[in-house]
């Protein structure tokens with residue numbers, strides 16, 4: 001499943017999607033950045049409520065397929081700019097982290 | 111051994127929004143050099159954790175990345191407060207990060223453990239009141 005397909009299925013609002021055709025291989029949920037840094041894997045969809053600029057750096061370095069900001073978390077414009085620059089797919093959703101993860105799981109489960 | 115790459119960064123201790131910039135630069139440089147993705151991931155994550163630590167705990171510092179045909183070496187040096195109990199600081203979950211930093215998602219106490227986990231060798235020297243120096247090495251596949 002691609003990022004674009006996942007976003008459509010979960011009705012995510014795109015903040016920027018420079019690489020919509022990236023495949024999503026799994027999911028990871030977490031708000032403690034160095035925890036995510038140590039555990040999230042390349043290609044996963046990362047669900048978080050954090051919105052500060054370091055989210056863009058963590059997403060770039062872990063090489064996740066996309067970031068989904070839960071509970072309508074809204075980042076500053078500079079974060080979206082940074083995400084664009086780094087080729088990070090960034091979405092927001094009114095759903096909470098639990099529902100989003102359940103949704104990702106439902107879509108990816110064979 | 112010939113040095114294929116040397117990158118130097120002054121890590122600004124005041125500017126929290128640019129924190130992580132050096133690691134992203136390193137990632138780009140390694141990608142351009144055709145480094146394997148898993149190596150790039152390990153190097154840039156280890157470097158990011160070290161860079162953020164210098165910003166949060168030491169008021170900034172200097173970062174140098176060297177690469178030759180065998181190894182990528184990351185050197186981080188700051189003149190911050192130093193670490194009194196290194197063994198304690200290396201434990202997962204230990205953190206002295208203040209609340210305003212925690213609200214940004216830092217302070218899990220996983221930075222130093224990540225640095226150790228993602229590198230082949232890590233050496234941490236610290237003197238209270240003087241500063242901290244960290245050397246990390248990642249071997250390249252031969």
Ligand SMILES: Nc1ncnc2c1ncn2[C@@H]1O[C@H](COP(=O)(O)OP(=O)(O)OP(=O)(O)O)[C@@H](O)[C@H]1O
Pocket residue numbers: 033034035159163164166167168188190191192193199200204205206207215216217218219220221222223242
């Ligand atoms: N460069 C440094 N100078 C002074 N103290 C440091 C430095 N790096 C780490 N420390 C100390 O070691 C502790 C543990 O560091 P570590 O990176 O593991 O966790 P953290 O930075 O507190 O949280 P996290 O990295 O999970 O966001 C820090 O809280 C701090 O007390």
Ligand SMILES: [Mg+2]
Pocket residue numbers: 034159162163217220221222
């Ligand atoms: Mg840290």
